[in-house]
Amino acid sequence: MGPRGAAFSGSAPLGSGRSHRIAMLLENERYPQDTRVRHEAESLVAAGHRVTVIAPRGQEQARVETIDGVIARRYRLPVASGGLRELLIEYAVAHVQLFARGLRELFAGATVVHLHNPPDTLFPLGLVARALGRRVVFDHHDLAPELFRQKFGPSRLEAVLSAAELASLRSADAVIVTNHSARERALARGVSPARVAVVRNGPRAATLSHSVDQRPGALRDPRLLFVGELEPQDGVMAFPRILSLLRDEHGLGEARLTVIGDGSCRAPLERALAAAGLADRVRFTGWVAHRLVPGLLAEGDICVDPAICDEKNHRSTATKTAEYLGAGRPAVSYDVVETRRTAEDAAAYAPCHDERGFAALIAELAGDPERRRDLGERALARASELVWEHSETALVSSYARL
Known part of the structure; x- marks a missing residue:
């Protein structure tokens, strides 16, 4: 395999805004195994920000380590077998861990909380961040209500997930989506076009x-x-x-x-x-x-x-x-x-x-x-x-x- 695209051989361009201390919250994948989260975190570090990713801890992973400038802080999750009951237990444990660790990052000086879905139910931490005068980014990876239906069939829980998605979209200062279909979804749910950015998944050059x-x-x-x-x-x-x-x-x-x-x-x-x-x-x-x-x-x-x-x-x-x-x-x-x-x-x-x-x-x-x-x-x-x-x-x- 060889390089391609020499125009991208340098580091990421620095943004014109201030440098942020960012707390990324991740539930459904480990770090750095999640390609999208890894790319985003590394790019933001290259742009002059400080990034901490709070993510599940896999076997043989350190509780805390720094990887390519990104601080990874990990927590243990029960292993879900695929059933609804096990998934709810996993989510309950993850929410306790993420809320506690997210609050710790905010009180330690984080200026941005970056919430990766699924799930869409982390928005209360975003509301706390906004009450403290901080910023909130909602990173919309997947359509959670449709994903739930795929796995478990029609359920009244879909309405709860739809409401959580709406709350996540509307409570964020910026919404990041993976494609134009997701952008259309955000706009249809009342998010201002100026607050939505399409950040596609893609390989490095x-x-x-x-x-x-x-x-x-x-x-x-x-x-x-x-x-x-x-x-x-x-x-x-x-x-x-x-x-x-x-x-x-x-x-x-x-x-x-x-x-x-x-x-x-x-x-x-x-x-x-x-x-x-x-x-x-x-x-x-x-x-x-x-x-x-x-x-x-x-x-x-x-x-x-x-x-x-x-x-x-x-x-x-x-x-x-x-x-x-x-x-x-x-x-x-x-x-x-x-x-x-x-x-x-x-x-x-x-x-x-x-x-x-x-x-x-x-x-x-x-x-x-x-x-x-x-x-x-x-x-x-x-x-x-x-x-x-x-x-x-x-x-x-x-x-x-x-």
Whole structure:
């Protein structure tokens, strides 16, 4: 992997506003494993701010450490098995930890509280910050009501989550969103356009592939790659069916899949693969250091994203989409609105919910080296437009206006 985009070789531009002491609160991922949070924190440090990230503590992680200028303070969380009861317990523990530690940061001099969702229920700490004359940033990663519905089905709790989202949006001095669908959501809920900034997920310019490297000819043993969480909304339980279709309908019984990531669906997915006689065709790496991801992507022929077509996914931008583009790899996805907006013509799209069509696109790419190369070249061209450094400018500018 080589550098690309020399215009971004320097450090982040300093904002014209004052330097802030920022307390970032994170519940649903560890730090620095959360790519978006890591990029934001490092960019804000480079822009002259002091950043502390309060996040869950993983195994073998230090309670407190400084990583690339960012102070990470971690707390323990119970491990949720995926059920609603376990999730509520996790959230209850997280809220106690985050509120206590957030208040400690405010009383120690933090001038900005930066709330990462989900959940959307951290806004009371933002109200305390505003009462103390501090600033509040709401970082809208996911549509929490739709995410809840994906996992647990319709529930009266959706109304509570919708109200919490509204409170989070309206109580913030600045709202940061991942795409224009989320911006439209914020505007529809009464947030002033001047307070909303689109800060897309994207790879750093230095991590982009220098060229499209691929195995030649038609592939009888395509190497497939998936990066990300293994949760119901990510569509990963379709992998046994897709691999079976490649074997039974396209003669690609030697196809192999590498899964980089983890989540609540891993155990049931492993069982389903074993039941289908496909366990030896899939390698699970678990979570790996982010610096290793580009190298793993370079080993693959075709990247896949089987995220289901629903309201939440249509409005969400997956980090993996930009990572696939940055690796210069052809990718297959369902025709999800924000995935298409992100990748444009640099990916192949199957009709929503059509597993047979999804598998057919993989087989088509495996047999057509020119098409693979064309998509790879389009991917690199599109990735250069989506590198983190473009988003960094929007982020730092948003802080300069606080």
